[in-house]
Structure formats: C-alpha cells, structure tokens
Amino acid sequence: MTDKVQYAVIGCGSVGPVHAHAVARCPEAELVAVCDVIPERADRCAALAGGEPCYDYLEMLEEVRPDAVSVCTPHATHADLTCDCLSAGAHVLCEKPLAISAEGMDRMMQTARAEGRMLAGVFQHRFDPVTAAMRRAVQEGLFGRLLNAGASIRCYRGPDYYNSGEWRGTWAGEGGAVLINQAIHSIDVMQWLAGPVRSVFGRQTNLQLPDCIETEDTACASLEFANGAVGTIEATASSHLDFDAAVHFYGTGGSFRLTTGGQDELEFLRVEDDEAAGRVQELLVEAEQRDEAGAVGKACYGTSHARQIMDFVEAVARGRQPAITGQDARHAVEVVLAVYESARLGRPVELNGAP
Ligand SMILES: NC(=O)c1ccc[n+]([C@@H]2O[C@H](COP(=O)([O-])OP(=O)(O)OC[C@H]3O[C@@H](n4cnc5c(N)ncnc54)[C@H](O)[C@@H]3O)[C@@H](O)[C@H]2O)c1
Numbered sequence: 430m431t432d433k434v435q436y437a438v439i440g441c442g443s444v445g446p447v448h449a450h451a452v453a454r455c456p457e458a459e460l461v462a463v464c465d466v467i468p469e470r471a472d473r474c475a476a477l478a479g480g481e482p483c484y485d486y487l488e489m490l491e492e493v494r495p496d497a498v499s500v501c502t503p504h505a506t507h508a509d510l511t512c513d514c515l516s517a518g519a520h521v522l523c524e525k526p527l528a529i530s531a532e533g534m535d536r537m538m539q540t541a542r543a544e545g546r547m548l549a550g551v552f553q554h555r556f557d558p559v560t561a562a563m564r565r566a567v568q569e570g571l572f573g574r575l576l577n578a579g580a581s582i583r584c585y586r587g588p589d590y591y592n593s594g595e596w597r598g599t600w601a602g603e604g605g606a607v608l609i610n611q612a613i614h615s616i617d618v619m620q621w622l623a624g625p626v627r628s629v630f631g632r633q634t635n636l637q638l639p640d641c642i643e644t645e646d647t648a649c650a651s652l653e654f655a656n657g658a659v660g661t662i663e664a665t666a667s668s669h670l671d672f673d674a675a676v677h678f679y680g681t682g683g684s685f686r687l688t689t690g691g692q693d694e695l696e697f698l699r700v701e702d703d704e705a706a707g708r709v710q711e712l713l714v715e716a717e718q719r720d721e722a723g724a725v726g727k728a729c730y731g732t733s734h735a736r737q738i739m740d741f742v743e744a745v746a747r748g749r750q751p752a753i754t755g756q757d758a759r760h761a762v763e764v765v766l767a768v769y770e771s772a773r774l775g776r777p778v779e780l781n782g783a784p
Contacts, residue, residue, distance in 0.1 A: 434745045435459055435493070437464065437483075437497075438460070438464065438474070438499045438501060439465075439514070440502035441474035442470060442594070447730060449479070449480060450478045451734050452738055455738060460478055460479045460480040463475050464483040464486045490517035497520045498514045499738070500523040500524060502524075504596065504602065505604065508530075508534070512536060512540040515541050515544045515546045516540060522751070523549070525762075527759055529603070531766065537755060547744060548754065548755035549753055550755050550759070552737075553731060553737045554614050554617070554690070554731060555737075556736035556752075557731055557732075559695060560687060562712040563678075563695075566709050570705075571682060571700060571702075571705040571709050573681030573701075575624065575678070577658055578619055578623035578654065579660045580662050580663075582607070582611050582615050582673065583670045584671065585666065585668055585670065585671065586666035586667075591638065591641050598638070598642025599643055600644055603644065605765065606645050606646060606666060607646060608633070608662075608768060612662065612664035615674045616761045617758070622676065624656055627654060627655045628653045629777065630771055631768030632648065633648035633772040638667070647664065648665075649664070650662040650768045672729045682701050682702060683698075683699050683701050684697070685698045693731065740752045
C-alpha cells in the first residue's frame, strides 16, 4: 500500500502526455493509469510516463479506483466524463474549457458538491511566474484602478490542425474554435487580472477556412468589466503568425502588456509612483528566481502544467482547495460563450453570476 495520490490521466492525445509526465514527477503522486480509446495513444503515453495503459475509462475507474484524474479529452466530452469520475470517487482536474455549455459546467459543479470531491480547472498560465507576479502587483494596488484591459491572440491553425481530430472546428465537438480553444487562456488571465466581465458585444467570422471548419477562425469583442472599465478581445487562428498571445492592463497608477501562451514576458511596463515601481521590480525579481518547471508539450503550452498539477496533487493529498477550482475556471468559459451568443444575436449580452 502507498499513501501517494493514485492518479489517472484520461485522453492521451496532444496534452494528456504533458499531464502524465508531470504526475510521474510529482513526489506525492503515483501515475497508476493512462487511458485512451485509441490504444496506441494510451500505450505510447504509458511508455513515456508510466502507468497502466487502459482503453475504456469506465472500466479503468472501476478497476483502478484512482484518487485523482486529469480529464484531457475533447471539449464536448468534459462534462459527462468529469461527472463519471467524480461519481466514482475521484477528484478531477479538467482541461480547459471546463465544458462547452453553462448547463455542462453546472452539472460538473453539482456533482462535485454531491460527491464531496474536488473539481479543478486547468489554466496553467496563471502559474507562469511573471503572470503570477503581475496578478500580485495588481492585487496590491500598484497599478491603481482598472481603466482598460484586453486579451489578444494571433496564431495559425490550418487544415492539418483541424483535420487532426473530428471534434475540432465543430460546434458539437469543440464548441467553437479559436476563442474557446486558444484565446481562452488570455481571456482567463485578463479576467484574473482585471476582474469579472459584466457584458460583451462580440463578432465572429470564418473567411479563411469555410470549407474546413464550421466555427469561427476570427473573433473580437468589446467588453465592460464589473468595475465599469471597458476592454477588448481580439482572436484569430488565421494570422500566419506562429503564436502571439498577450494581455494588457491600463490602470490609474500604471500599465503593462504581458505575453501569455508560453512566453510569460512583459512587453512594456510603466508604474507612475516610485515606491510602487520598486515593489513591482521586487515581485519580478522573485518571479525570475522560480524554478523552471518541466514540459513535454508544444511551446505555446508553456511550462506551467507541472506547477498546476503539483498544486492539485498537494490539494488532494492535504485536503485543501486547489488554486484554480471549477468555479474559478468557469468565468473565462462564460465570457467566450457570451461572445458567441452576442455575435449570433447581433447585440450585447450580459453575463450572470460573475465571480
Ligand atoms: N492547457 C493547454 O495548454 C492545452 C493544450 C492542448 C490541449 N488542451 C485541452 O486538452 C483537451 C484535449 O486536447 P488535445 O489537443 O490533447 O486533443 P487530442 O484530440 O489530441 O486528444 C484527445 C484524446 O482524447 C481521446 N478520447 C476521446 N474520448 C475519449 C474517451 N471517452 N475515453 C478516453 N479517451 C478519449 C482521443 O482518442 C484523443 O487521443 C482539450 O480540452 C484541449 O482544449 C489544453
């Protein structure tokens, strides 16, 4: 017997092996199973990171009885699969987006409550050291009151990418495209820094790939934050740039632009007050001293999956809340869903229940 957290990963495509690799390096966890309906993927993941390869997640839950599970499957499967894991007694770390509908997210949270299990959502860029330092600086009031904030992403996702999984680029399988898959990271960091969004007015198009995907390849939105400030989202997967993702924050006391999506760098930084500027520098020096976390995924994933998985494992082992609960991971999805709805209706949409 071991008192390590018995951990399983479900979904061994692009990101599942990143989870498995990180779990295998977690001192408080033991990777017990890696599961995929495509057997070669589970086998390959097990060879990379360890764990028993499994091909049916319900059988795996029954036989292995894991304490914790990472859900790394296509978007539309997250709600059912997460509820099944919670009902089997496992705590769940679900990849973004938590679900593709509010109803799915409600169900996940209700099941977690009913089963007394933890639900956590992946937004690994909150663990990027410079991003985390800027959040602290904003919370300490070093940039004053929010005046304007925005999230942007320009990347390229062509037919090869969308054809790599039947679920990609479909409303039923992915729930959208660039907004719900790539931009959601910057949107989450933006709302983490700037606070919740109260209303959105969105537009979306698909001029580049109409024969390949049914969802948007480009979208934008104007936002109103809960504090009355306004902001923007700009997102395209047809830019021919590799990956340029950023968040900007303008406050009464200063401003910055931060790259997300694996870079985690400040493109500009201005702090009006000298004392506040000194404190921001202190936080940035601390950020530089953070250890590099390992990674085996694409560059745009960054290195922070390992940090978030370590936090989740510790939360399970010690019976505390994870840094990003399901509730924390929900608002970015709601913003994305509101942009789609607003684009469809051609008018602004209010968000209910901003955290
Ligand atoms: N946080 C990040 O940086 C990041 C990066 C990439 C992907 N993701 C997210 O991770 C999730 C998976 O994305 P991906 O790119 O790895 O997709 P993918 O298509 O490469 O892999 C998904 C895998 O899930 C498997 N699968 C589907 N249904 C299953 C089931 N019922 N049981 C077991 N396995 C099943 C598929 O066979 C496939 O191998 C998505 O939610 C995506 O948005 C997050």
